[in-house]
Structure formats: structure tokens, C-alpha cells
Amino acid sequence: MTARLRMRSLQKSFGATRALRGVDLEVGPGEVHALIGENGAGKSTLMKILSGAHAPDSGTIELDGKPFRPANPMHARHSGVSMIYQELNLAPHLSVEENIMLGEEPTRLGWIDRSRRRARAAAALAELRHEGIPLDAPVSSRPVAEQQIVEIARALITQPKLLIMDEPTSSLTDVDTKNLFQVIHRLRERGVSVIYISHFLEECQEVCDRLTVLRDGESVGTGAMAETPVPQIIRMMVGREIADTYPRGEREMGEPLLEFRNLAGFAKPKSATLSLRKGEILGIAGLIGAGRTETLRACFGLDAIRSGEVWMESRECTRATPGQRLSDGIGLLSENRKEEGLMLNRSLADNLTVTRYDPVSRFGIVQAGAQREASQKLMDSLEVRAESPDQPVGELSGGNQQKIAIGRLLHHQAKVLLLDEPTRGIDVGSKVQIYRLMDQLAASGKGVLFVSSYLPELLGVCDTIGVMCRGTLSEVRPVADWTEHSIISAAIGQTE
Amino acid sequence: MAPTASNRTSKLRRLMNVLGPFFGLILVVVLFGMLLYIQDIRSEMEFDGATGFKAFMETARSIEYAQSDTFPGLKAFLSGANSKIIFIQTVIVAIGALGMTMIIVSGGIDLSVGSVVALTSVVGASLLVKEYHPALVILLTVLAGGGIGLINGLTVAGLRMMPFIVTLGMMGIARGLAKWMAGNQTVNSPPSFVNSMMAMHEPMQFLPLPPGVWLAVLLAAGMAVVLQQTVFGRYVFAIGSNESTARLCGIRVRMHKVLIYTLAGLFFGFAGLMQLSRLTQGDPTVAIGLELDIIAAVVIGGASLSGGTGSILGSMIGALIMAVLRNGSNQMGWPNYMQEIIIGIVIILAVGLDRLRQRRATTE
Numbered sequence: 020m021t022a023r024l025r026m027r028s029l030q031k032s033f034g035a036t037r038a039l040r041g042v043d044l045e046v047g048p049g050e051v052h053a054l055i056g057e058n059g060a061g062k063s064t065l066m067k068i069l070s071g072a073h074a075p076d077s078g079t080i081e082l083d084g085k086p087f088r089p090a091n092p093m094h095a096r097h098s099g100v101s102m103i104y105q106e107l108n109l110a111p112h113l114s115v116e117e118n119i120m121l122g123e124e125p126t127r128l129g130w131i132d133r134s135r136r137r138a139r140a141a142a143a144l145a146e147l148r149h150e151g152i153p154l155d156a157p158v159s160s161r162p163v164a165e166q167q168i169v170e171i172a173r174a175l176i177t178q179p180k181l182l183i184m185d186e187p188t189s190s191l192t193d194v195d196t197k198n199l200f201q202v203i204h205r206l207r208e209r210g211v212s213v214i215y216i217s218h219f220l221e222e223c224q225e226v227c228d229r230l231t232v233l234r235d236g237e238s239v240g241t242g243a244m245a246e247t248p249v250p251q252i253i254r255m256m257v258g259r260e261i262a263d264t265y266p267r268g269e270r271e272m273g274e275p276l277l278e279f280r281n282l283a284g285f286a287k288p289k290s291a292t293l294s295l296r297k298g299e300i301l302g303i304a305g306l307i308g309a310g311r312t313e314t315l316r317a318c319f320g321l322d323a324i325r326s327g328e329v330w331m332e333s334r335e336c337t338r339a340t341p342g343q344r345l346s347d348g349i350g351l352l353s354e355n356r357k358e359e360g361l362m363l364n365r366s367l368a369d370n371l372t373v374t375r376y377d378p379v380s381r382f383g384i385v386q387a388g389a390q391r392e393a394s395q396k397l398m399d400s401l402e403v404r405a406e407s408p409d410q411p412v413g414e415l416s417g418g419n420q421q422k423i424a425i426g427r428l429l430h431h432q433a434k435v436l437l438l439d440e441p442t443r444g445i446d447v448g449s450k451v452q453i454y455r456l457m458d459q460l461a462a463s464g465k466g467v468l469f470v471s472s473y474l475p476e477l478l479g480v481c482d483t484i485g486v487m488c489r490g491t492l493s494e495v496r497p498v499a500d501w502t503e504h505s506i507i508s509a510a511i512g513q514t515e
Numbered sequence: 516m517a518p519t520a521s522n523r524t525s526k527l528r529r530l531m532n533v534l535g536p537f538f539g540l541i542l543v544v545v546l547f548g549m550l551l552y553i554q555d556i557r558s559e560m561e562f563d564g565a566t567g568f569k570a571f572m573e574t575a576r577s578i579e580y581a582q583s584d585t586f587p588g589l590k591a592f593l594s595g596a597n598s599k600i601i602f603i604q605t606v607i608v609a610i611g612a613l614g615m616t617m618i619i620v621s622g623g624i625d626l627s628v629g630s631v632v633a634l635t636s637v638v639g640a641s642l643l644v645k646e647y648h649p650a651l652v653i654l655l656t657v658l659a660g661g662g663i664g665l666i667n668g669l670t671v672a673g674l675r676m677m678p679f680i681v682t683l684g685m686m687g688i689a690r691g692l693a694k695w696m697a698g699n700q701t702v703n704s705p706p707s708f709v710n711s712m713m714a715m716h717e718p719m720q721f722l723p724l725p726p727g728v729w730l731a732v733l734l735a736a737g738m739a740v741v742l743q744q745t746v747f748g749r750y751v752f753a754i755g756s757n758e759s760t761a762r763l764c765g766i767r768v769r770m771h772k773v774l775i776y777t778l779a780g781l782f783f784g785f786a787g788l789m790q791l792s793r794l795t796q797g798d799p800t801v802a803i804g805l806e807l808d809i810i811a812a813v814v815i816g817g818a819s820l821s822g823g824t825g826s827i828l829g830s831m832i833g834a835l836i837m838a839v840l841r842n843g844s845n846q847m848g849w850p851n852y853m854q855e856i857i858i859g860i861v862i863i864l865a866v867g868l869d870r871l872r873q874r875r876a877t878t879e
Binding site: 319321341342343344345346353358359360362364365369373374376380383384385387427 | 740744745746747749752753756757759760761762763764765766767823824
């Protein structure tokens with residue numbers, strides 16, 4: 020029997036980054052195949068190649084024994100490969116029917132054939148046993164689980180041979196997840212192959228027949244789901260040696276600076292508890308979407324707090340605006356440098372000093388000379404490669420931009436630094452400088468809360484690590500008690 | 516680190532941001548000068564019905580042999596008296612642009628300016644009719660503009676509404692209020708020194724300029740300092756450049772938005788006062804579409820409607836460019852509709868050139 024999909028030594032590079040180093044993947048007809056890997060293992064690149072968004076550099080893809088090179092998502096779809104993305108891709112104001120048939124509207128003489136459109140949309144929902152969803156309702160008025168069904172129905176319109184689902188349960192409740200599994204079973208009975216991407220191994224065990232594990236852009240293992248125990252899967256996911264070296268000076272931990280007590284926001288986090296001491300670097304690990312960013316945002320006053328408490332230097336101060344937090348001595352580095360972290364068209368000097376103009380202004384008038392001098396000092400100590408403090412920050416490279424964003428916290432003389440993915444998307448040299456800086460800050464008695472998706476750096480830099488899973492952060496342990504294996508287990512909700 | 520070539524070009528680019536509108540102004544003046552010069556010669560030569568290319572060639576030839584040094588059109592255009600008129604025509608747009616620059620830099624927009632100018636001019640005239648002291652009238656008129664701005668700001672910030680919608684509504688409300696207050700007719704203001712703020716003494720000489728012009732210059736200088744040098748000004752830029760960052764940096768975004776719209780409203784009230792002074796009456800139907808002239812001036816001056824860029828100097832030059840275009844077209848004897856077409860083209864050209872320049876800058 021020929022495989023539905025067969026990929027052989029697929030490779031893809033983006034500039035100097037080798038996203039895929041050699042991926043083999045084989046999916047049979049009517050097979051549900053789990054694709055498992057850490058953040059950044061190459062899953063999304065692989066899926067983007069399959070859906071036609073990227074072209075591979077080398078390697079072969081065969082669909083039902085014939086070479087398959089999709090030119091664009093529409094081409095992939097019409098060749099029988101449909102994709103359901105993690106974030107729902109629906110037009111919120113259009114009706115359920117219009118969304119299901121979007122881009123595939125049946126026409127007669129150039130006019131939309133409404134009765135046929137209705138019939139086909141209804142048939143797609145019926146196939147999923149969800150006839151109850153009203154076709155005329157705006158899709159945004161339906162619950163998320165139904166929106167997901169609409170998304171699947173849309174994927175089914177083109178009669179796909181292969182359906183790719185990327186983290187389909189991340190926004191679903193347990194009951195909806197069970198329903199989704201039934202839908203997947205029905206698809207399997209019809210002979211549709213499914214690639215199921217998920218971080219949650221118990222889900223994969225429940226719904227998948229076989230699995231392939233990706234690590235650092237390579238497929239490192241494949242097998243039948245029933246015959247592969249979870250510890251073995253996790254071992255395949257981690258696999259690497261901790262080769263990087265991290266600077267670590269003499270640090271001494273003092274009294275608690277910042278504490279969360281069952282901190283909860285409105286969607287996330289559900290409950291976060293930790294205590295950050297002077298001179299400590301506390302890492303927060305977890306999957307994307309686990310609520311790590313939201314925890315920092317709630318603490319900093321950017322998102323509303325529903326319940327729980329925030330304590331700063333033994334003083335309860337749960338509710339606060341970002342301005343008050345800054346005057347408490349807390350600084351936040353946003354994970355999203357371009358959208359939130361920096362004012363790209365403003366000067367380095369303004370970006371550095373905006374939270375604390377007092378030392379560089381007199382009677383509300385900014386002293387340009389003093390501002391430039393203070394900025395230059397920070398730029399020198401952070402080794403920022405720039406022409407002058409007057410340059411717009413958008414002209415710098417990613418690593419240098421990040422240094423400016425961190426420099427702002429230094430200028431603010433924050434006692435507590437909340438760093439959200441500070442090394443994301445920057446070059447290795449800048450990364451090492453940022454690790455060194457974090458070490459120096461901790462050594463000088465500041466507290467650093469360090470959110471990262473890259474486990475080696477968490478293990479290398481932190482004194483203590485907490486793992487967040489589905490909105491809950493409770494287990495904070497010394498770094499010596501953690502391994503990559505145990506962190507991943509905790510992050511995907513597997514208790515050892 | 517030694518300055519590299521790209522460093523130097525980026526410095527040049529930033530210099531161009533400042534000088535661009537200046538060149539535009541000079542270009543417009545020179546262009547109209549040349550047009551008027553040609554027109555002068557042609558009217559002197561009295562062509563016998565030659566048209567098209569032939570007429571053009573004859574004109575070109577005649578420039579070489581032009582003996583006359585009268586050039587009435589060109590001289591009138593460049594005369595002190597005409598410059599004075601241009602400045603006076605600029606004042607209202609310029610004062611409005613002071614407030615508008617701040618709003619646009621913060622990422623907002625205000626469409627209610629024309630109506631607010633009409634309303635405040637009616638308020639001022641009505642108060643003068645009731646024989647309030649002129650100084651008090653000035654204060655109350657300006658405050659009336661500030662009041663409208665405060666309502667705009669509170670609505671934008673409090674209800675988190677798009678400024679476009681809020682001020683579009685206010686455009687209607689203020690215009691209606693003005694007509695209501697004035698009983699749907701103009702309110703003649705009795706003579707007082709309010710009327711003399713824009714009065715043209717010695718119309719044939721450049722000096723003295725009416726006090727309104729000097730006031731506008733003074734306010735512009737003050738505003739330039741506020742926007743460029745003060746912490747408040749930096750916050751305005753920060754909010755317009757990236758509102759999320761501003762929030763992240765502890766700037767009280769909503770409070771500042773209220774402040775920005777209120778402060779701008781004060782300027783619009785002041786522009787209304789100038790309008791009153793110029794017409795010596797409060798007219799509820801005056802200044803229709805003024806907001807678009809003001810926005811055009813700000814945008815020609817280098818501001819971006821997406822916020823975060825713009826300067827007072829640029830906006831002032833933008834306002835001057837608009838006035839020179841109007842005045843020059845008048846001098847040419849072009850009909851009103853030609854002026855409108857030309858101004859429209861200039862706006863698109865100015866902003867289009869700016870875009871091109873920026874695109875080149877980012878792809879470098």
C-alpha cells in the first residue's frame with residue numbers, strides 16, 4: 020500500500036538558521052499521526068511547507084505516490100491537503116455558512132449560487148454530526164468550540180485526503196475536546212489522514228495511531244503510539260546535551276522582593292504563586308500559551324487581576340497601574356519588542372529614558388545634553404552598536420534593539436526585572452551579553468524573573484525555576500532539582 | 516566607532532525631514548514667481564492671437580529681449596503688502612495647526628475644528644454684544660474652545676472611541692450650537708480691540724503686522740518648545756509612536772489624551788477669536804472645511820496620520836504653503852476651482868514624496 024504522505028530528508032533554511040535539517044515523515048491512509056516536538060523544533064515550518072507557504076530547499080514530498088510541491092495554500096488545498104491553524108482563521112462578521120464556503124463559493128454565471136452553497140455547508144456540518152449549528156448566525160456569536168467545528172467543516176469542503184491540525188485543543192474545554200476526538204475518529208473511518216500536532220501527550224495517546232518526534236529540525240523517532248511509552252517520547256524530545264556555557268558570578272540571595280500568591284487574571288493565569296528574592300534569577304518555563312506572559316502582565320498592571328495577591332518588599336500591592344509598578348521599582352521587558360517594547364521611530368535616548376525623565380530634565384523640560392550623556396553611558400555599558408543616542412531605535416539590529424529595551428529598565432533602576440523572552444530572535448553574541456547582564460544585576464541584589472521557552476538557557480542562568488502548565492504556576496524548585504526532562508514533563512502536565 | 520556611509524546618509528535623511536517642507540515653500544514661491552513673470556511679459560508683448568507651442572516659444576524668446584522692468588504681477592506677488600496678506604491669511608490655519616499637530620503626533624485626529632472656530636467666533640461676538648470687557652471675552656472664547664476639546668478628549672479616552680468618530684460627531688454638534696446661539700444669522704461685534712487683532716493698518720506696507728500674526732508666531736514658538744523639549748511633549752510623541760509602549764512605560768495614556776485634546780481646543784478657540792477679529796462678526800457658517808486645510812498643513816509639514824512624527828515648524832511652513840498656493844493662484848487670476856485642484860494635487864504630492872523617501876530609507 021502506498022503511503023498517503025511521504026516526506027524524505029526535507030531541509031529548509033532561513034538565512035543562517037537551519038529550521039529543518041532532515042525530516043522524514045510517513046502517514047498512511049486513514050491514519051492519525053501525531054507530530055510532537057518542543058517549541059521551535061520545526062513543526063510549524065514543516066506544516067508551512069506542506070500547506071504551500073514555504074518551499075523546501077531540498078528533499079522530496081509525495082502525496083499518494085506522486086510528487087507534491089504546493090505553490091500556495093490554495094493549490095495545496097485543491098490537491099487534497101487542508102490545514103487547521105492553532106488560531107482560528109474565521110471572518111468573525113460573516114455567517115457560519117459564509118465562513119464554511121469562503122473561497123469555494125459555488126457560482127452560476129458568476130453569481131453566488133445560494134441554495135447550493137447552503138446545501139454544501141449544511142452537508143459539511145452534518146458529516147461532523149453538528150447539524151445544530153445555525154448556518155445564518157454570525158460566526159463570532161458562536162462559542163469557540165463551534166467555531167472550531169466551522170473551521171474543520173471548511174477544511175472538509177474540498178474533500179481533503181490529508182488534514183493537518185495544529186494544537187486544535189488549545190482553546191477547548193475537556194468536553195469539546197472529546198467531541199473533537201469523535202470527529203477525528205469519523206474522519207479516519209472515511210479514510211482521511213490526519214496530522215495531529217499537540218504538546219499534550221495524553222491527547223496524542225488517545226487519538227493518534229502513530230507518532231513522529233521532531234527535535235531541532237530533525238525527525239528523531241517514529242513509531243506506533245501504543246508501543247511508545249511517554250518517558251521515551253520525552254527523551255526523544257529533549258535529547259540534546261547542555262553544551263552552552265552560562266556566566267554565573269557570586270550571587271547571594273536575600274529577603275523576598277516580589278511575591279505572587281495565587282495570582283489569577285481573567286483568562287490566564289489561573290493561579291500563580293512564587294517568591295522572588297534579592298539576588299535571585301527565577302525562571303518560568305512552560306509551553307506557549309501556558310500563561311507565562313499573562314502572569315507578568317497581570318503583575319505589572321497591564322492586565323486586570325481577578326484574585327490573588329501581589330506583594331512587593333513585604334507590602335501588599337495587588338492592584339496597580341504600570342506607572343505605580345514602575346515607581347514600586349518593577350520593570351517589564353515585553354516579549355514583543357516591535358509591537359509593544361519600543362517606540363521604533365523615536366530616538367535611542369527617548370526610548371531609554373522615557374520611564375524616568377527626572378534625572379535628565381529640569382522643571383518639566385528635558386535637558387537634551389544630560390539625556391544624551393545618560394543614554395551614551397548606558398549604550399556603552401551594554402555595548403550597543405549605534406551611531407548616536409539621537410538615532411531612531413528602528414534602525415538598529417534586533418539584538419541592539421533588545422539591549423535598548425533592557426537599558427530602559429537599567430535607567431529606571433528597577434529593583435525587580437520582569438524579562439519576557441529577552442533572548443528571542445537575537446544573535447548569539449547579544450544573547451551571551453544579556454545572560455552576563457542578568458548575572459550582574461542579580462549579583463548587585465536585584466531580582467530577575469525570567470520567562471523563556473528555551474530550556475538550556477533557563478537551566479544555565481536561573482537559581483530557581485517554576486513551570487507553568489495551563490495557567491497554573493505552583494512548583495518552584497531550585498535549579499538543581501530540575502532537568503530538561505522533568506521540566507518538559509511538568510510543562511505538558513505529566514506528573515512523574 | 517567610525518561613522519560609516521550609511522550613518523551619514525541616515526543623518527542626511529533626518530536633516531531632510533526638517534528641511535523638506537522648507538524646500539517645498541521655496542519651490543512654491545519660485546514657481547509662482549516664474550509663472551507671474553511669464554504672464555507679465557506675455558501681457559506686455561500683446562501677442563496677436565498666437566497660442567500653444569508657438570505662443571510659448573515666443574514667450575521664451577521674449578524673456579531674453581524683455582526690456583521692461585515693470586513686471587506688475589511679479590512685483591505685486593513679492594511685495595511687502597502681499598506678504599502681509601499671506602501672513603494674515605495663514606494665521607487662522609496656523610493657530611489651528613498648533614493644536615492639530617499635537618493631536619496628530621499623538622496618533623489622533625480632530626475633525627471638529629471648523630465648527631469649533633465658528634462656534635467660538637459666535638461666542639466671542641455674543642459676549643462683546645453683551646458688553647463684557649474685551650479681555651474677559653478673549654479668555655472666555657478661548658476657554659469655550661478648550662471646553663469642547665475637553666469633551667472630545669474625555670469621550671475619546673473615557674469610552675475608548677476612535678477620535679475620528681467622536682470629533683465627526685462634535686463637528687455637527689458644535690456647528691449646530693453655533694447656529695442656535697447666533698439665531699441662524701451673523702452676530703456683529705461692536706468695535707473693541709478684539710476687532711483690531713487682525714486689522715490691517717497701513718495695507719501697502721509689510722510692517723506693522725497685525726498683533727494676531729505676532730501672537731501666532733509667539734504661540735508657535737511656545738508650542739515648539741512644549742512639543743520638542745518638555746516631558747509632556749515627549750509623552751505626546753511616545754503615545755503616538757506606540758501606545759502600547761507608552762502604557763508599558765507607565766505613561767498615563769488616557770489622562771494625556773484628555774490633556775492633548777483640551778489644550779488643542781484652547782488653540783481652536785483662539786483661532787475662532789482670530790476669525791471673529793478678521794470678519795468683525797461671529798458667523799456660525801464660517802470655516803466650513805477648515806479642519807481639512809489644517810490637517811493638510813500638518814501633513815504637508817511632515818506629520819504622519821499614524822502618529823509619532825510631526826513638528827510645529829513643519830506645520831507652520833505647511834500652513835504657509837497652503838496660503839501661498841491660494842494667494843498665488845489669485846494673483847494669476849485663476850478661478851477658485853483651479854486653486855482647489857492645485858491644493859489637492861500638492862497635498863498628495865507632498866505626502867507621496869514623503870512616503871517614497873521613507874520607503875527608500877527602509878529598504879536601504
